[in-house]
Amino acid sequence: MLNILGRATSTNVQKVLWFCDAQGIEYVHDNNIGGAFGRNDSPEYLAMNPNGRVPVVIDDGFAMWESCSIMRYLARKSKSDLYPLDFALCQVVERWMDWEISLLAPRHVPVFIGMVRTKPEDRNPEAITNGVGQWNAAMQVLENQLSENAYVAGKAFTLADIPIAPIAHRWFNLEIDRIDAPNIRRWYDSFADDAGFLKWVNIELS
Numbered sequence: 001m002l003n004i005l006g007r008a009t010s011t012n013v014q015k016v017l018w019f020c021d022a023q024g025i026e027y028v029h030d031n032n033i034g035g036a037f038g039r040n041d042s043p044e045y046l047a048m049n050p051n052g053r054v055p056v057v058i059d060d061g062f063a064m065w066e067s068c069s070i071m072r073y074l075a076r077k078s079k080s081d082l083y084p085l086d087f088a089l090c091q092v093v094e095r096w097m098d099w100e101i102s103l104l105a106p107r108h109v110p111v112f113i114g115m116v117r118t119k120p121e122d123r124n125p126e127a128i129t130n131g132v133g134q135w136n137a138a139m140q141v142l143e144n145q146l147s148e149n150a151y152v153a154g155k156a157f158t159l160a161d162i163p164i165a166p167i168a169h170r171w172f173n174l175e176i177d178r179i180d181a182p183n184i185r186r187w188y189d190s191f192a193d194d195a196g197f198l199k200w201v202n203i204e205l206s
């Protein structure tokens with residue numbers, strides 16, 4: 001049995017949970033780790049992930065960290081159709097996953113943390129405004145890609161869509177000035193009937 005450790009308010013935990021549901025992978029989820037729950041700084045937790053971050057996923061005693069890497073492991077193990085075997089298509093999928101981790105996620109953090117997890121009196125409006133500009137610039141790259149493709153990596157829903165959608169959810173649900181993005185909207189709305197998306201991603205921001 002797979003154990004998924006980490007609060008589901010984290011986009012990095014959401015992507016793993018959504019992938020498992022999409023793939024029909026069974027798991028036990030411990031939500032009460034990380035953020036206000038703590039427990040991710042215990043010696044036991046740090047032995048599994050020295051960074052003290054969520055998620056950690058344990059597969060039959062093997063502890064993993066780094067959410068997108070975990071998704072790729074689970075996709076390979078389950079022979080998932082969402083992770084193409086074709087080398088070129090696989091590179092397209094992986095570069096968007098890497099883009100999410102290395103560029104998109106860090107750009108959204110100052111805005112999300114500033115507006116949702118910081119008391120109004122402690123907010124830095126200038127940093128938030130700058131952050132919105134940086135986040136929008138990244139979303140413009142996504143908008144351009146989705147103007148020519150139904151999904152992030154092309155014609156089909158793949159592993160690449162899953163990490164990006166939770167950040168798009170935050171983008172659409174924060175009171176910020178967004179760029180015009182009809183194709184991101186169309187793509188995001190296409191998940192409206194997806195049980196995993198509805199359960200793990202389509203939640204109130206907190």
Ligand SMILES: N[C@@H](CCC(=O)N[C@@H](CS)C(=O)NCC(=O)O)C(=O)O
Binds near residue numbers: 010033034052053101
């Ligand atoms: N690149 C890592 C990032 C992990 C990460 O930064 N997780 C955040 C939540 S999104 C975290 O653990 N924050 C501390 C906490 O929740 O206590 C991954 O994708 O797994």
